Amino acid sequence: MDMALVESLIAIQMGRCFICDEALDPSIDEIHIDHVIPRAKGGKDDPNNYAVTHAHCNLHKLDADLRIARSLSRYERLKDRYASQGPNRPNLGDFLTDLGGSPRPIGAMRSQDELMVWFPPDDAKKIRLPIYHDKLSNMDSVFLTVPLEYLHHDQRINPRAVGPRIRGLLNEFLSGKPQLHVALAWGVIEDNKLQVQVFDGQHKLVSQLLLGVRQFPIRLFLNPDVNLLLEANTHAGTTLRQIAFDQSTQRFLGSQLYWEKIDAFREATGRSSNDLGFSEQDLVQYFRGERREVARYILDDVRIGIIHHPENTLKDYIEFSGREGDKPLSYNTIEKTAFSLFLRKTPLGLPLNYKLELDENPRQLEKEQIVRLFGILAQTVYIGHYDFDVGANKLEERVRKGHPVPEGHLRAVRISREEVLFNLMRYVRDLVRRHFLMQGHAGVEDDELFERKFPEELWALLERLIRNLSQLPVWVNPSLSGSVFGSTHDHDYWKIVFETGQDRLGTKVLARPLNLDELIR
Ligand SMILES: [Zn+2]
Structure with a gap:
């Protein structure tokens, strides 16, 4: 092996393995030189297309293309780190934390049909955005580009984990295909600040994040009825089948909606916020127009309760x-x-609290x-x-x-x-x-x-x-x-x-x- 070449590549890579990003020491580690873009994909046999890696990283790489192998290695590390911390991890928020630190609010001020935004601490550069008003839903939104330091993940509307199918997207983006749909987010303006809560498009964001993209186009809903967004997003994945939710995600959202319905029912019937003295049938009866949905939410809550039981x-x-x-x-x-x-x-x-204390519910x-x-x-x-x-x-x-x-x-x-x-x-x-x-x-x-x-x-x-x-x-x-x-x-x-x-x-x-x-x- 050409040690001068190895040394210069290690210097270019700041002493780290191209795939796993850990320290690379030629006096201890067995080292491989490999093509970043594989020859089969048209990569040149040229030092500019070389990278050094640990031998074991290269032998166990998850893709022939080192750029993808490196992204998937990072994905696997985050999965190992966060999978034990909850049912749907790692999520977009975990990737944002790992790659961009803790998120900040953007600056925001609205007039009738315009939103002015800025990215603190740079308060001088203000951007004016037209507000789009949606006639049927009555919702307002703007389109803007947001750096990752200002993106939050909304775990409630979007409880999904980032799955290994980002591999397909990594390939797609690396081969020069554009992102077709922008990510969706919502935010509430308070004291001239707004937190950009992303609730859709996380796989697209994460795969581009892993490839080094630092800012993303977003459609931002302004001061929306968040439960309406939650329902719209859930229907998109279930009845409307616009988004391919896997079944366990549908169940998770259904379980959330069940508790939304319970809250709405309590409020409408003048009950206190911890009252459980009513039955599943009462709920189905009350939400007559959504009988089938509510019956499904009840079952989703049971399924989720079992699967994620400690x-x-x-x-x-x-x-x-x-x-x-x-x-x-x-x-x-x-x-x-x-x-x-x-x-x-x-x-x-039977009431939800029937014989609950006796463990016979x-x-x-x-x-x-x-x-x-x-x-x-x-x-x-x-x-x-x-x-x-x-x-x-x-x-x-x-x-x-x-x-x-x-x-x-x-x-x-x-x-x-x-x-x-x-x-x-x-x-x-x-x-x-x-x-x-x-x-x-x-x-x-x-x-x-x-x-x-x-x-x-x-x-x-x-x-x-x-x-x-x-x-x-x-x-x-x-x-x-x-x-x-x-x-x-x-x-x-x-x-x-x-x-x-x-x-x-x-x-x-x-x-x-x-x-x-x-x-x-
Ligand atoms: Zn390595």
Whole structure:
């Protein structure tokens, strides 16, 4: 290696690795020289297109293009730093803090149809902006360019984490494509100051931030009804499908809107701000025009309450932002299995605080008992078995090619398939249902089972059931990766296998059909 070249590149890079931005010391570190823009993308084989990196950074880079590899490395570092601090991190605010320090307000003064803004401490340079008035919504807004030091992230309207799909945007922006839609923000003028609260467009902002852009075009709503923006933004992602929200984000917003509705209901009916003496049905009744939406918000609040429950140990194994392959379960799978089987879909007629103090409130029980069930599943199948470094992506393909995969890991990934988990959860439901039947409670609807308190004996049986189901040899048999696990099946596929021991074509999958009594022995 040309040491003079290495030395000069290290000097240009201020002594830091191009990818990870940590110190680079040729006397200790193994060093690579690589093209910043890959040759395949038209990058020149010229020292101006060279960068020095740690050897391990270059070997494990996340993209052949070092500019993208460097941005993704930064993204991963922020993810590691913030992921433990909340459900939807890292968010735009985290990136702004990391790259621009703590945000400041801009200066703002409005007249009838003009807004004057400035960027303190530079108070001399005032910019005059025309105010656009929106006839139907009555909202006022301006368009302006804002340096990142003045951008705040509105976590309430936009609770989303920045996901790995910024990779696509990084490529897009690096190849010279412009940003098509401007980011959206709102702000309230107070004492000639305004905080620019960004609530839409964070992926576009973050990917450009990572590429070194320091200011962004923004549409700024002035003194808006923020709840109206929250609803508009939520509808855009749900009913109108303008924005591709992932499902867990929709749930999060729905849960927020549920509490907005509760506040509005309390105010309209002259209740105090902590009153819980009314029912879900009262709310649905009151907001008659939005009956379906409110019913969904109620359910979203339950879903979010379970997923982000502090004792939900399954959460670490659930991927929220689409499937990336690091984690075995997708949020979607949780919705289509446990949630679809166990959550009550219809609004309750009992007051929200019914038997709350006695720990016998139906919704509370539903949440806490599903969290406990998730804990058993996590303990039996995932914790200490699933290996994040091996991952779930194309695992069956790897097994087919003869790669060694630890049994516990293979089991966890196979059980995480929606069609498998759904049928395992059916046995859970059948066991709980049978328990209540034997107690003389006939006629309990399936989606109300978890609203009744399970005695400890039932929990012991559930643990045994899940352990026995997870010990079936089919989950660790590598020779089934081409056949049974070679493709995705419908729910009925595993129903038939469990009930008969064979699949539809008569192939033997289990030694014998499953039987609930044997499964709890
Ligand atoms: Zn490095």
